[in-house]
Amino acid sequence: LAEDLCDVWPWMALFDDETPMTDLIHFQQTIFVQDRSILENQIPGLLPLDPGMEIPTRADLTSVAYRRWLKRHGYTYGAQLVAQ
Structure with missing residues (x-):
């Protein structure tokens, strides 16, 4: 949105x-x-996609999978799309 x-x-x-x-x-x-x-x-307001920014737990598996999907589709930091 x-x-x-x-x-x-x-x-x-x-x-x-x-x-x-x-x-x-x-x-x-x-x-x-x-x-x-x-x-x-x-804070930060955008979703960090770098795995080193946070320490995920088993409860975060869905979030980790979503972040990997974002990275595969060219996103760098939550809502920022890499220019191609």
Whole structure:
């Protein structure tokens, strides 16, 4: 949308057929609100693609895969596309 504005599509893998869907959605929204606060206050504002800039954990596997995809497609720092 813009360098400082994005559209977010959260997802959640479910292996729970006992908890009511409204409870699962509420849980997901709670986590998303916590993440939103962190992301809105993140410094640097752009997503670093250099693996040396952060120390990922196993919980970051999706983020690591996304950053690798961005690098393969010519992005250098989150939203900056390399001129080709």
